[in-house]
Amino acid sequence: xxxxxxxxxxRPIFLVTNDTAGYTNVYIRGYEQVESVPGGVYDSQLLLPxxxxxxxxxxxxxxxxxxxxxxxxxxxxVYGVPWIIGAKKGFPNFNKFNLQxxxxxxxxxxxxxxxxxxxxxxxxxxxxxxxxxxxSLSNQFGVEFWNxxxxxxxxxxxxxxxxxxxxxxxxxxxxxxxxxxxxxxxPMSNSIAFLPGNVWxxxxxxxxxxxxxxxxxxxxxxxxxxxxxxxxxxxxxNTTPEPGFVAGQPYLTTNLxxxxxxxxxxxxxxxxxxxxxxxxxxxxxxxxxxxxSPSGTHVIDYVQLSGPNTTRDxxxxxxxxxxxxxxxxxxxxxxxxxxxxESGRPIGLLSQIGxxxxxxxxxxxxxxxxxxxxxxxxNEIAGFNAFFGYAPPPPYTPGELQAIAAASATxxxxxxxxxxxxxxxxxxxQANDPLVHYLASDLNWQNAVVLDRYVxxxxxxxxxxxxxxxxxxxxxxxxxxxxAGSDPNPYNLALKDPLVRRSDDWDFPTNESLSGAxxxxxxxxxxxxxxxxxxSDILDQTNGSGTDIGTNTWLAWTGDTDATDAVAMAPVxxxxxASLLAYLMNTNDLQSLLSVNNPNTNTWxxxxxxxxxxxNDLSDTQIASGTALEFDPLVISSNSPQASFMVNAxxxxxxxxxxDFFRDVGDILAIPRLTEQSPFLNWNDSVQQQGGISDEAYExxxxxxxxxxxxxxIGSITSTKGQITAQFTGYDDHTYAIEGSSNLVDWKxxxxxxxxxxxxxxxxxxxxxxxxxxxxxxxxQ
Numbered sequence: 001x002x003x004x005x006x007x008x009x010x011r012p013i014f015l016v017t018n019d020t021a022g023y024t025n026v027y028i029r030g031y032e033q034v035e036s037v038p039g040g041v042y043d044s045q046l047l048l049p050x051x052x053x054x055x056x057x058x059x060x061x062x063x064x065x066x067x068x069x070x071x072x073x074x075x076x077x078v079y080g081v082p083w084i085i086g087a088k089k090g091f092p093n094f095n096k097f098n099l100q101x102x103x104x105x106x107x108x109x110x111x112x113x114x115x116x117x118x119x120x121x122x123x124x125x126x127x128x129x130x131x132x133x134x135x136s137l138s139n140q141f142g143v144e145f146w147n148x149x150x151x152x153x154x155x156x157x158x159x160x161x162x163x164x165x166x167x168x169x170x171x172x173x174x175x176x177x178x179x180x181x182x183x184x185x186x187p188m189s190n191s192i193a194f195l196p197g198n199v200w201x202x203x204x205x206x207x208x209x210x211x212x213x214x215x216x217x218x219x220x221x222x223x224x225x226x227x228x229x230x231x232x233x234x235x236x237x238n239t240t241p242e243p244g245f246v247a248g249q250p251y252l253t254t255n256l257x258x259x260x261x262x263x264x265x266x267x268x269x270x271x272x273x274x275x276x277x278x279x280x281x282x283x284x285x286x287x288x289x290x291x292x293s294p295s296g297t298h299v300i301d302y303v304q305l306s307g308p309n310t311t312r313d314x315x316x317x318x319x320x321x322x323x324x325x326x327x328x329x330x331x332x333x334x335x336x337x338x339x340x341x342e343s344g345r346p347i348g349l350l351s352q353i354g355x356x357x358x359x360x361x362x363x364x365x366x367x368x369x370x371x372x373x374x375x376x377x378x379n380e381i382a383g384f385n386a387f388f389g390y391a392p393p394p395p396y397t398p399g400e401l402q403a404i405a406a407a408s409a410t411x412x413x414x415x416x417x418x419x420x421x422x423x424x425x426x427x428x429x430q431a432n433d434p435l436v437h438y439l440a441s442d443l444n445w446q447n448a449v450v451l452d453r454y455v456x457x458x459x460x461x462x463x464x465x466x467x468x469x470x471x472x473x474x475x476x477x478x479x480x481x482x483x484a485g486s487d488p489n490p491y492n493l494a495l496k497d498p499l500v501r502r503s504d505d506w507d508f509p510t511n512e513s514l515s516g517a518x519x520x521x522x523x524x525x526x527x528x529x530x531x532x533x534x535x536s537d538i539l540d541q542t543n544g545s546g547t548d549i550g551t552n553t554w555l556a557w558t559g560d561t562d563a564t565d566a567v568a569m570a571p572v573x574x575x576x577x578a579s580l581l582a583y584l585m586n587t588n589d590l591q592s593l594l595s596v597n598n599p600n601t602n603t604w605x606x607x608x609x610x611x612x613x614x615x616n617d618l619s620d621t622q623i624a625s626g627t628a629l630e631f632d633p634l635v636i637s638s639n640s641p642q643a644s645f646m647v648n649a650x651x652x653x654x655x656x657x658x659x660d661f662f663r664d665v666g667d668i669l670a671i672p673r674l675t676e677q678s679p680f681l682n683w684n685d686s687v688q689q690q691g692g693i694s695d696e697a698y699e700x701x702x703x704x705x706x707x708x709x710x711x712x713x714i715g716s717i718t719s720t721k722g723q724i725t726a727q728f729t730g731y732d733d734h735t736y737a738i739e740g741s742s743n744l745v746d747w748k749x750x751x752x753x754x755x756x757x758x759x760x761x762x763x764x765x766x767x768x769x770x771x772x773x774x775x776x777x778x779x780x781q
Contacts, residue, residue, distance in 0.1 A: 005510075006291070006298040008086035009034040011045065014073045016055050024056040024070075031084060032074060036296030041163045041191070041288075043297075048165060049077035049286055049304045079284050080306035082438035085299070087523035089506050092153055092200060093434045094287050094303045095146035095216070097443065098458045098467055099139065099427040103279060103314050106134040106367075109352055109415040110260040111387065116411060119389025127388075129349060130260035131272060135252075137173065137227040137279070141166050141188065142458040142467045143220040143287060145301075148434040148503040152199040152211070158292040160194040160300070164220040170282040171226055175275035177234065179250035183226050192219045203470075203502075205481075216468045219287075221458055231258050234273065272346050274339040277314040283307055307440050308427045308449075317423040321453040322366055333360030336367065336419040348419070356384045356415040365453065367419040380416035383407035426450045428465030432473045432557075433527035434503055441559040442527075445473040476528050477501050478690070493676070494538035494550075494571060495557055496528035497695040499629070507696065514585050516707035519578055520699040524571070526558055532571035533578055533699040533706075535672040539570050575666035582665065582706035583731065590734055591779060593710035596668065597654060597661045604647040609638035611704050613680040614697040620687040631697050634680060642679035646701070649673040665709045674702050713777040725763045728777040730755035735780040738762055740773055752780065 010031035017025050037043035055068045055078065068076075114126040143164045147153050171183040194200060201211035230252040235241050242258065245251045284307075289300040315337070324334040331342060331350035338347035354360045355367075358381040369380055376399055383403030385392045387410070396404065407413055429443035436442045456462040465472050474480050477500050479487035489495050500506065509518045520533045538557075541550035551563065560566040586593070594607055614631040623629075636643055653671050654662055662668065673679065675698045682688050713736060715728040730736050732755050739747040753760040 005088070006293075006300065007088040007091065008084075009299045009302070010084040011077070012081055012083070014055060014076060014078065016068065016070050016073070018070050026052060026055050028081070029072060034083070034299055036298055037290060038297060040290060040292075040297055041161065044075060046288060047075075047077060049079045049284070051306070052078050052080065077286070077304055079286075079304050080440065082304065083299075083302045085301060085438070087435050087508065087525075089503070089508050089510070090149055090151070090153070091300050092145055092147040092217070092289065093301050093431070094143075094289075094437050095148075095434060096142075096144040096428065096430040096465065096467065096471060097285060097305070098142040098144075098429075098462065098465060099283065099308055100424060100456065100458060100462070101139050101279075101281065101310070101312075101427075102137070102422060102424045102455050103277070103312075103317075104136045104420065104422045105277070105314070105318060106418055106420045107348075107352070108132040108134065108260070108418055109349060110412060111353075111415065112412045113387070114411065116409060121389055128262070129272065129345065129353075130262045131349075132258075132260045133232040133275070134229060134256075135227065135232060135277075136225070136229045137171075137183070138223060138225050139168060139186075139281075140223040140458055141220060142218060142222075143285070144467045145217045145219065145287075145289065146434060147200050147202050147215045147217075150202045150204045150207075150502075150504055152201045154199045155194050155196065155291050158196055158294075160200075160289065160291040162192045162217060162219045162289050163189070163287065164191065165189045165286040166220060167284050168224065168226070168281065169284050170280070172280045173227065173277070174280075175250075175277045177250055177273055177275045179232070179275065181252065186224045186226070188220065188222060188224070190220045190222075192217055213468065218459070218467050221467060227252065228254055229256065230254050231256060232275070233258065234261050271344070272349055274337070274346055274348065275315075276339075279312045279314055280310070281312075282309040303438055305429070305440050305443075308429065310425065310427075310449075312425060314423060317451055318421040320451075321423055322419075322421050331360075333362045334366075336362075337421060352415055352417060352419055355417040357381065357388070357390070358385070362417060366421075367417055370414055370416045370418060377416075379403040384413065384416055387413045422453050422455060424452055424455055426452070426456070426462060426465075428462075428472075430465050430471040430473045432471070432475050435523055436525060436527050439559075441561070444559045446556045446559075447472065476505075489553065489557075491690045492538070492553075493534060493689075493695075493698070494536040494541065495553070497530055498689075498698065499691070499694045500528055516582055516585055516703050518585065519581060519703040519706060520695065524574060526569065526571070529571060530695065531578055531581075532574040533669055533702045534571075534675045535670050536676060537570070537572045537670075539567060539572070572670075575669040576664050577666070578669065578702075578706060579664050579666035579711070583710070586707050588707075590710055590731060591781065594708060595712055596665050596709045597712050599651075601647055601651065604650065605638040605643050607705075607708055608636050608643045608646065611636045612700060613642075613678070614700050615680045616682055616688060616692045616697060618692060620685065620692075623687055623691045629692065629694065631694070636701075645679045646671075646673050661712065661714075663711070663714060665706055665711050668705070668709075669702055674705070675699055713779065715775065715777060717775065723763055724773070725761060726775045727759060727761040728753075728755075729759055730777065730779075732756060732758065736760065737778045737780055739776050739778055740764075741776075742773055744774055747776070750775075753777075 010033050012031055013029045015027045015029040019025060034045055037045050110130040112128045118126045120127055145162055167187040168185050173183055174180040201214040203212045203215040205212045233251050233253060235245065235248060235250055241247045242253055285305045288302040290297050291300050319337050323337050331347045331354055333351060333355050335347050335351045340347050342350060355362045369377055379399040382392050382400040383406060386404040387407040427449050429448060430445060431437040431443060459467045470482050475487045477496055477498055479490035507521055509521050520531055522531050524531050538554050539550045543549050554570060555563060555566050558566055613634045613636055615634055617632055618627055649671050650668055654660060677683060678701060681693055681697060683693060713728045713730045715726055717724060717726045735752055735754060737752050738750045740750050741747045751762055
């Protein structure tokens with residue numbers, strides 16, 4: 001594809017107000033179109049976003065240098081508040097953000113005795129145990145763009161650039177021993193440029209495997225050491241603080257030659273404190289793609305995300321990953337981080353000593369053996385036993401004899417086994433549908449965060465979504481082609497458009513005149529769906545026992561954890577939107593349109609006469625063999641049994657409505673016989689349902705029918721202190737007469753009205769002893 005006909009792009013305008021109650025609110029007042037960004041990546045429209053809280057803070061000296069506060073802001077970006085990018089086929093998109101945060105904690109233990117003649121059996125009080133905690137914290141960031149179409153993308157006559165700005169905005173490491181540190185933040189940026197003539201390959205794994213790999217572009221993949229290997233110092237008791245640190249306050253130091261903490265007493269004089277570690281982080285991401293052409297530099301894609309933001313209980317993660325599932329009452333080789341006490345010492349320390357003495361066996365993942373002593377485990381164990389006065393059974397190897405001699409001649413030794421725990425949080429925000437990626441909820445799929453103890457390269461074997469391969473969350477019609485069985489709803493037409501198996505299958509309206517044919521072909525902003533004209537309601541779906549599963553299915557599909565918000569954007573909410581769009585696209589006189597509540601069967605049959613239907617006539621065998629689908633067009637006749645079948649369904653549905661009438665034209669979309677159970681489709685067959693019927697075939701009849709119908713003006717009346725107020729619905733810019741009657745036979749015009757925002761009203765004083773009055777609205781023009 002040659003870059004051209006760029007997407008429409010709009011930026012939000014923010015209004016900040018001070019309410020009378022003292023609250024400060026931020027509203028989206030409207031949108032302004034971004035026609036071009038003449039300054040390229042440095043254009044003022046692409047300024048680094050701010051936090052939403054910055055907007056409510058007035059101008060002052062740092063920490064807020066932005067100078068916001070009450071007012072209207074037309075040139076500011078806010079993390080988490082997306083731009084609007086028109087869904088346009090053929091363009092690459094932002095596709096994935098991966099973050100891996102790894103915390104590593106090591107506990108070294110020094111044992112001292114008063115004399116080389118001491119043995120632990122005879123003089124246990126002469127032995128002291130001193131701790132040292134080493135820790136490190138790193139974050140790896142990765143950003144991916146994808147050309148999800150089979151054709152390569154070639155920029156226009158000049159160039160295209162992908163630009164990434166990511167920042168670890170806040171990182172705070174703390175524990176329950178009064179330690180807290182705001183760690184350095186790390187802004188990062190990078191870019192990839194496509195020069196004129198260069199082609200961004202498309203994704204076609206069968207025909208072009210190499211090109212498919214290159215269809216994924218990774219503009220950022222880097223690792224940042226937030227805390228380099230450091231020693232944690234309690235800085236209490238008899239420990240002398242290092243220069244530059246406050247006496248009595250815990251701190252981190254990169255001076256790895258610092259001494260052990262000697263008999264540290266802290267937290268109500270408790271010996272051997274084991275800090276409980278916590279980590280709070282927040283991240284911010286801005287990515288955009290620009291293409292330069294003779295008409296200017298245009299935005300192809302733009303994303304500004306707040307997050308991932310996390311609060312981690314690091315110690316609980318360590319215990320979960322490294323200690324036995326059930327905390328025992330006695331030390332063992334699998335209780336290295338157990339903080340419960342036994343015989344006056346934490347079980348974790350006793351486990352470390354027991355492993356060093358050879359009493360327990362430690363797993364390879366739970367720690368390392370001290371490489372400063374003889375390298376063989378047997379030598380280290382023999383020497384450590386000798387230090388305690390325990391005589392290991394002969395015979396001795398030369399290495400063991402050397403280790404025993406060295407240990408017997410010293411009053412200080414380090415436990416040869418050193419527990420080491422690494423806990424990793426893998427976060428992968430990935431698009432399901434490449435066109436839906438502007439909110440964190442679009443990307444925060446059901447398996448977005450994984451906690452474990454394995455550090456991975458984001459481009460190789462990451463357990464939660466590797467950069468440079470198809471997303472795990474990618475689930476078009478039929479499911480993920482590389483992960484069979486991963487999609488619990490591969491063919492659910494209430495979730496996604498039938499037969500849209502890849503981005504190439506979209507049929508968006510392009511360079512077409514305004515018409516009802518557009519209905520059902522405009523992307524609705526949820527994965528793999530256009531505006532919804534079918535009848536099935538995902539929110540009403542149940543399992544075999546009748547339990548409601550639809551709402552949870554929809555929440556998981558959209559990533560929206562706010563049930564109220566998710567329900568408000570369910571596909572069936574499009575029924576009223578479709579009604580409005582059909583009206584806006586209609587050039588016919590409103591009076592010529594048929595009332596959706598017309599009771600006359602013949603009138604309805606005549607309305608169907610001449611409409612177009614599609615039928616699927618391929619056999620199951622042909623579909624299974626991959627025969628290209630073709631739908632035969634049929635012209636509906638008013639005297640056909642199919643027309644009667646649909647008209648009867650409409651009238652039956654009307655009779656079941658409150659008050660026996662439709663309130664909106666879109667209400668007829670709840671009738672399955674117009675779409676999913678169309679009499680022109682072979683729909684009662686799983687092979688046909690999964691591979692034989694397209695979204696267009698399902699929705700072709702209502703897309704025509706909606707443009708031929710109008711809603712009736714519906715009224716309600718209230719009476720207060722002799723005043724009668726009647727309110728009616730109506731179409732804007734059309735004239736309605738209000739008529740009154742006392743007998744429902746003779747009607748008299750009272751006034752005329754032009755609706756505003758779909759409604760109008762009038763108030764009338766009820767004369768004393770007046771007869772019962774009835775009111776109605778009549779469309780005049």
